[in-house]
Amino acid sequence: MSRTIITTIACLLLFLTPSISFCHSPLQPHPVGKPGSPCPTGDCCPKAAPDDCCGSNGAPEWQINKINANLYVADTPLWYSPAIGPRIKAQVSYNTMVTPTGTEPFGNKWVFGYGGYLQSDAVTGTVTITMSSGSKDEFLLSDGIYTPSCACSAYMELEKIADTHFVLKMKSGRSYIYASPNSDLSKVRLSEVVDVHGNSLQIGYSGDQLSTLTDALGQVTTLHYNGDGLVERISDPFGREALFTYDSSRNLISLTDIGGYQTTVEYREDSMISALVNAGGRTEFYVEPSTAVQSWDRYPPPGTEMGPNARITVTHPDGGKEEFFYDGIIGSSWHVGPADYREYDDLVNNFSTTVPKTAYTYATTVLGVRATLASISYANGEKEIYGYDAVSGKLISVADAAGNTRRMTYNAKGQIATRTTPTGVETRYLYADNELDLIRVEDDLGGTSMTYDDKHQVLTTTNRAGKTTGYSYNSYGQLETITDPAGIVTLLSYDAAHKLTAVSRAGLVVATMTYDAVGRLQSQIDATGLQRSYGYDDLNHITTVTYPDGRKDEYQYNSAHSPHLLTATTDRAGRQSSYDYDPLKNLIRSINPDRSTERFVYDAAGDMVEFLDPQSTSTAFLYDKNSRLLKRTYADGKSLTYSYYSTGLLETVTNSRGQVTTYYYNENGNLLSIDYQDEATPDVLCTYDAYDRLIQVEDGSGTTLFVYDSASRLQTVDGPLDGDTLTYTYDDLGRVATVQLENGQTRTHSYDSLGRLTTIQVGTSAYSYGYDNEVSPLITTLTRPNGVVTTYSYDSLNRLLGVQNDTTGAETINSFSYTYNDQDLRDSETMSGVLPAPSFVEGMIDSDYNTINQLLANQNPEQTFVYDDDGNMTSGYTAEGFVFTGVYDEENRLVSISYTDGAGVIHETRYTYRYDSFLVRIQKYENSVLITDTRIIRNGKLAIQERDVSNTVSREYVWGQSLGGGIGGLLQLTQGGNDYSYLFDGKGNVVSVLDSTATEVAQYRYNSFGKVVAQAGSLDQPFQFSTKRYDAGTGLNYYGYRFYSPGIERWMNRDPLGEAGGINLYGFVGNDPVNWVDPEGLAKVPLPRIKPNPKWNPKGGDPRTDMAKKFDRRFYDTVGDGIGLFLPFATPLGWAGRWATPAGVLLGILVPDPLGDGTLTGNGIDPENCQ
Structure with missing residues (x-):
């Protein structure tokens, strides 16, 4: 596509x-000092168009070409995108290898993004096109037809209209027209860029000076020159200007973008850039190009003749240095980062094998001698090896250090034709007769087709x-x-x-x-x-x-x-x-x-090595030479350590209790098994089909099987119990239409033309949603089979004002109304029809915490809490004040909790989890005698059925739309042959359970943090505060990834997400449960109110979270509310710059991703790869 x-x-x-x-978001520049890995082809920029090339909007950014140690600087001080046609991008770029001509409009060695030109050999007819980036494409004339001299240019077609009029056509349908000869007719300059629809960008000249850029709407951007023929100003149609100044030697010495941000450029006498200076500091470049004077010194001292070698030393504004060195004698190069840089002396310098570096070797292809990367070897032992086609020079293989190789082939136009995984599975790409339009992507399972x-x-x-x-x-x-x-x-x-x-x-x-x-x-x-x-x-x-x-x-x-x-x-x-x-x-x-x-400290490589919270509590991080997290140390000195395979995949995690978890993978990087050192933690084994789809998992609960339909959508999930298979069907739009549980209920989902969920049908019972208007996604009514209607009301800012539950006869069962303060936070809740609050008892609880926010002790009542070395609470108190003992497995999951009640009875609850850390079994013992054994069957992560020890169904649940994690979304309970429905307040807390006659059979009232303060009714059912499972004996709520204790208003252990879920790893929703909920025990999310701030441009989020990798969840969403089936194993580390964690260990993707772009069904294909 x-x-x-x-x-x-x-x-x-x-x-x-x-x-x-x-x-539209601007191109993301490489941060200063982080130039990024080079493209395997050696050319990160497509040759097609100036508006498609590399560069930075608003400030210069630099890169070093690892192949030839060339300094490249680009700045786009002015840009905009008209509604139609090519966008305007006034990019200027500097290249140390450019030879000054004295006529450049932006000074020595600087070229303009629209400065391309064409030259034709009058004798041979050969045409050479010089792109604005400096790259050249040659076309040979034979029988009136121009043919690219290099197969790598097969996507271009050149047509001659006249001696000074040529049209270069790209595979996208875009054309570049060269029809503006210069005064001496030595060049034909780019005069127009036309897209496939005929929308054009026209490039105007005044004599030999490029003077105007006119977009497809007729809006004009003008270049203004000084008396020396240098551009001093570019003005756009909207009154914005970019400014340029020069020294007497025609060097560009300052650039001011349209936002007023100024960068000063300093040079050596040979027009080599020596520094980029802005208000934040200076970045210095010491460029040592190769010289004609031969030197066979493999590593010449700075300032001496380099011979065939080349070196660039970069000094950053903080004083850190890095070095890029090209070894022209053997044809390789390397990069030493700021963390490992050594100042030169005769005995120890960056050439030494003891200095960690990233090394590059080169291949000779049709693109040139040593023109492409052959391999990259990283200081931590990782390696990438590249192979190329002998004819086209295109990349055809990529291998890692373990020899796992991915292969590619291409058609005659240079388009990708096949991709083959290390295990030999081939994905094929088929094209129309023009060999350009991708019409099908397929493997042996089927494919996706397109027409054009x-x-x-x-x-x-x-x-x-x-x-x-x-x-x-x-x-x-x-x-x-x-x-x-x-x-x-x-x-x-x-x-x-x-x-x-x-x-x-x-x-x-x-x-x-x-x-x-x-x-x-x-x-x-x-x-x-x-x-x-x-x-x-x-x-x-x-x-x-x-x-x-x-x-x-x-x-x-x-x-x-x-x-x-x-x-x-x-x-x-x-x-x-x-x-x-x-x-x-x-x-x-x-x-x-x-x-x-909050403060953040970084090492010389730019990795965050310390985070200090508002109380100056420190969490420290240690990394390897490839910025992979090796160790995380908490303020109490306890730590987690990590190791990796040579492929970069996580190999082991060692927790603070000394337990080692080991991960194993196949050639495609799919997780095969998790081996726990702790014998009490069951290992996990995964099996995949040839297409990387997970088909079987063996864990502590048994074996789960996955089957897919012809579209590679999940069709059945057969769990460890007899008769527990879930079967899914889908509608024409790929949404889940039915969920059928063997030996259980069938749920049918219906949607309106706008994709809004309208009905969930369970047997003869229907739950129906009504909306604010014909198009609004705001739910205004929920109608239940017993006739009870919940009405939701909102203000003009979409903040929830009220929730009212009425019977068929319009009698109000209960209601909740809310007001908001100036911060858009709820400042009052008015309730009616609810249980009365208990009498207020005046008192104060004094609490004692340690430096890592663990609750150590309470006074009034006097309580003491104990934790293991991994921060799990091993001793605390039940709701009735009995001391409990908690035991945790290697994944920090609570596996048993026991206490002795006032009558001397020993109570123990044991928990069993499946592969994704969700609870599937609860066993309760009294004096070592099994009392109840509850097996939980889940649709995704939500419980839809419970069975007893004899595999007999005891409860069934129906879920609808929720606030996340099922909060406020539980619709129906079937128990003892009867159907019950749930009522909620505006925070998603269960306040009432009704029978089929709309009679309340259970009522609950909570304090703000979820402690049950009043309860009535005869029905025994588990879901209460935040629609989470509550155990009255232990006093704990189960959220999914950990347990919460409403009695102490804290989690039982650290946040599995680390600081990404909040800087207090034990705090509950930032101590604000009035305005926030936590769907799964990982991170707080706001209750419905005015939407959060827009995406910040260009970063797209809070600067604090920009440093954290997103918690990777590839899962199948069976309901459409974000409740998926598969979650990563183990405990993710959280917030630590560039991290590698068990959160990145996945069970595999459920449907093929042939392009590797996250497009699970093959849609969204882009046939124009940047080559």
């Missing part, structure tokens, strides 16, 4: 949701299930309609300026938009009717979000170190947060609205 349609569909999906998102029009636009996609989606476009190439497999049409409407102004589905408007003069989203009305307006700075960062009540969120950027770093936020209530950075753009300080401060 083309990039255009992918982007448009992604935007459409974003617009269909109430939250704000934007289609003559402009390479996707007309239809047919997925593995045989369901077809159709697309149509307007004459400008903008997506106009999407017709899904159910025949429902989504319409995109545009104004006269070609801006998307409305999105409709099934004839109903779901979103409207307006834009400012620059073309940025100015206001948006979403499907709920909520309108937001947006303000921007000149770099297109969102600076304000204004709401219907006139209040706004505000954002400030333009740190001294980068114009894109977020430096401060002010929320709707006027509360301010601020962020400070070091010269390497690392966040070093976060100051919260209450003025508490």
Whole structure:
């Protein structure tokens, strides 16, 4: 599928949701000092277009080419995207290997993104095209046809119109027209870029000077020159300007982008850049190119003749240094990072084998001698080996240090034809007769097909299930309609300026938009009717979000170190947060609205080595030479350690109790087994089919089997118990239609034309959802089989105002209403029809904590708590005040808890978990005699049935839409042959259970932190606070990944996510359960209210979480509410810069991902790979 349609569909999906998102985000620059790994082909930039190439918007960024030790600097001080046609990107780039001509419009060695030109040999007819990046493509003339001299240029076609008029056509359908000869006719310059729809960017000249860029809407960007023929100013159609100054030698010495951010450039006498300087500091470059004077010294001292060698030493603003060295004698290179850099002396220097480095070797292909990477060897032992096609020079294999090899082949146009995994499974890519349009991606299981029009636009996609989606476009190439497999049409409407102004589905408007003069989203009305307006700075960062009540969120950027770093936020209530950075753009300080401060410390490699919370409690991190986490040490000195295979996959985790967990994988990187040293923790064994689909798991609960349908969707899950198979069917849109449990209930899901869940049918019982209006996703009613209706009301900001539960006769059973303060937080709750609160007893509990936030003791009553070395509470108190003993397995899961009651009876509860750490068995003993044995069957992570020791069904549950993790989403309980339904307050707490006559048979009241303070009714059922399973004997709530004790208002052990789930690893939802919930015991999420802040551009989130890898969850979502089937094993480490954790250990993906891009069904294919 083309990039255009992918982007448009992604935007459409974003617009269909109430939250704000934007289609365009600027290219992400490599952070200073982190130039990143080179592309295996040696060329990270496509040759196709100046607006597709590497570079930074708003500030210069640098890279070092590892193949030739070339310093490359790029800056895009001005850019914008018109609604149609090629975008404007006024990029300038510097290349140390460019020979100055004295005519460059931006100074010596600097080239302009639209400065490409063509030269034709009058004798041979050979045409050479020089791209703005400096790369050259040669076309040979034979019988009137131009043929690329290199197979790597097979995606280009050149046509001669006249002696000074050529058209270069790309495989995308885009054309580059060269029709502006210079004054001496030695060059024909790029004059126009035309997309496949005829929308063009015109490049105008005044004499030999490029003077204007005119976009497809006729808007003009102008280049202004000084008396020396150098560009001093570029002005866009919106009044913004980029400024340039020069020294007397024609060196560009300063660039000021359209946001006012200025960078100064310093040079040596030979126009070699020696420094980039901004308000945040200076980055220095000591460039030592190869010299004509021969030197056979493998590592010449600095400042001497380099001979065939080359070296660049970079000094960062913090004083750290790194070195890039090309060994021209043997044809290899290496990089020494700031953490390992050695100043030169005769005995010890960076050439020494004792200095850790990343080493590169090169291959000779049709692209040139030593022009591509042959291998990369990392200091920690990891390695990548690359193989290339002898004819085209394209990458055809990638092998790791263990020899696991992935292979690729290509068609005659250079398009990917096959990909083969290390285990030999082949994915095939089939193309239309033009060898450009990808029409099918398939393996032996089937595939996904596409059709196209003559402009390479996707007309239809047919997925593995045989369901077809159709697309149509307007004459400008903008997506106009999407017709899904159910025949429902989504319409995109545009104004006269070609801006998307409305999105409709099934004839109903779901979103409207307006834009400012620059073309940025100015206001948006979403499907709920909520309108937001947006303000921007000149770099297109969102600076304000204004709401219907006139209040706004505000954002400030333009740190001294980068114009894109977020430096401060002010929320709707006027509360301010601020962020400070070091010269390497690392966040070093976060100051919260209450003025508490979190601090972050980094090593020379840029890895976070210490985190200090507002109490200055320290958590330390140690990394290997490839920035993989080796050790995490808490403030109490306890630590976790990690080791890795040469392939980079996690091998072992050693916890603070000295227990070692070992992970094993197959050639494709799928987890095969987890071996626990602790005999009490069952090992896990995984089996996959040839297509990397998980088909079997053996764990402590038994064996689970997975079967897939012809579309590679999960069809059945057969668990360890007899008669426990879950069977899934799907509708035309791929949504779960039915969930059938063997020896249990069948659930049928129905949706309306907007994709909203309308009904869940269980037998003859139906639960129906009603919505705020024809298009709003806000649920306003829930109608149950017993006639009871829950009504939800909202204010103009979509904040929940009330929940009212009424009988068929409109008699109110109970109700809950809420008001909000200036911070959009609930400041009052009014309840009616609920159990009365117990009498207030005045008193104070004094608590004692240690440095890692563990509760050690309480006074009034006097209590003492004990933890093991991994932070698990091993001694605490039940709800009735009895001392319990807790035992945990190697994954820090509670496996048994025991206590002695007032009558001397010894109570013990034992827990068994399945492969994803979710509870599947609860055994209760009294004086060592088994009293109950409950087996839990789950649909995804939610319990849908319980069975006793004889495998007889004792309870069944039906779940609907929830706040996450099932909170507030439990619809029905079937127990003892009777059906019961649940009522909730506005926080997702169970407040009543009704029988089929709408009579309350159970009632609950809680304090804010979930302690049951009043209870009534005869029905015994487990789900209560936060719709979580509660054990009255132990006084604990089970959340999924850990247990919570409402009596002490804390978790029993550390957050498996680490600080990514909150800096207090034991604190419950930030001590604010009035406004937050925790779906699974990992991280808090807000209760429904005004949507959080928009994505911060360009980082996309809170700077603190930018340092944390997202908790990787590839799972199958059976309901559509984020409740999936498969979660990672083990305990993820949490927040530590670049980490590697068991959270990254997956059971495999459930359906093939042929392109490796996360597209599970093969849709979203981009046939234009950047080669």
